[in-house]
Amino acid sequence: MPLKIATWNVNSLRARLSAVSEWLAREAPQVLCVQETKVRDEEFPVQAFQDLGYQVAFAGEPAYNGVAIIARGDLEAIEVGLPGFDDPQKRLIAVTYAGLRIMSCYVPNGTAVDSPRYGYKLQWLAALRAHLERELTRYPRLIAAGDFNIAPTDRDVHDPQAWEGQVLVSERERAAFRGLLEAGFYDAFARCGQDACGFSWWDYRGLAFRRNHGLRIDHLLISHALGDDCRACHVDRTPRAQTRPSDHAPVWLELDDRSTGA
DNA sequence: ATGGCTTACAACGTAAGA
Numbered sequence: 448m449p450l451k452i453a454t455w456n457v458n459s460l461r462a463r464l465s466a467v468s469e470w471l472a473r474e475a476p477q478v479l480c481v482q483e484t485k486v487r488d489e490e491f492p493v494q495a496f497q498d499l500g501y502q503v504a505f506a507g508e509p510a511y512n513g514v515a516i517i518a519r520g521d522l523e524a525i526e527v528g529l530p531g532f533d534d535p536q537k538r539l540i541a542v543t544y545a546g547l548r549i550m551s552c553y554v555p556n557g558t559a560v561d562s563p564r565y566g567y568k569l570q571w572l573a574a575l576r577a578h579l580e581r582e583l584t585r586y587p588r589l590i591a592a593g594d595f596n597i598a599p600t601d602r603d604v605h606d607p608q609a610w611e612g613q614v615l616v617s618e619r620e621r622a623a624f625r626g627l628l629e630a631g632f633y634d635a636f637a638r639c640g641q642d643a644c645g646f647s648w649w650d651y652r653g654l655a656f657r658r659n660h661g662l663r664i665d666h667l668l669i670s671h672a673l674g675d676d677c678r679a680c681h682v683d684r685t686p687r688a689q690t691r692p693s694d695h696a697p698v699w700l701e702l703d704d705r706s707t708g709a
Numbered sequence: 710a711t712g713g714c715t716t717a718c719a720a721c722g723t724a725a726g727a
Binding site: 458509556558594664693 | 717
């Protein structure tokens with residue numbers, strides 16, 4: 448049986464608890480990496496996921512950011528944050544599951560290229576690359592999934608001319624994204640031999656989803672050791688069309704687990 | 710048209726997202 452591993456920026460886990468629960472019940476992934484939980488740890492809805500047969504690892508803060516990993520089985524060696532990068536914002540959590548090292552990543556948005564937050568974003572990405580390089584030596588079977596807040600190429604942008612040079616598509620961000628791949632990863636959808644994946648985010652405003660004015664900014668990066676095991680990669684647009692959606696859609700990949708020994 | 714939507718906070722407007 449293949450492993451189904453998903454990532455979803457839910458834009459508040461409490462506001463989206465029923466949507467996430469329904470999606471887990473329907474799609475039954477082994478793993479769901481979540482970003483923007485926007486919930487303190489003491490208020491994380493642990494029981495709701497246990498009732499569905501999932502275990503959880505999470506790192507949150509009030510109001511902003513927050514990441515989690517929801518998985519059908521035991522999570523081990525839980526680590527929060529980027530070692531050596533002192534950051535109060537909860538943007539990274541890693542677990543070991545079924546012989547895989549799995550990270551849920553919430554890359555800073557950056558706000559605008561002339562914002563101080565843009566510099567923070569680039570620094571965070573540099574620290575992530577260094578961390579991924581180190582982790583690959585410990586965990587060759589590594590998946591970094593999440594909201595990277597970067598559309599890697601113009602094909603990942605509905606209107607490249609309108610977006611040219613803007614945050615999420617700027618060349619320095621794209622270079623940083625390529626740097627993550629150069630650390631030893633494939634973009635899962637490309638590795639599956641697909642020529643298109645589709646957008647993963649649509650603005651709440653201006654009927655953007657109906658018009659498919661979107662970006663592909665949520666990604667699953669798989670280490671080279673997993674490259675031959677990637678079977679499929681898909682954006683599930685269904686939850687985005689429902690009432691009170693997250694502005695992001697879940698993205699999943701299917702991985703042959705022949706080499707996990709499971 | 711720096712607007713437009715959505716969320717959390719202990720708020721009745723502000724900050725932040727992308």
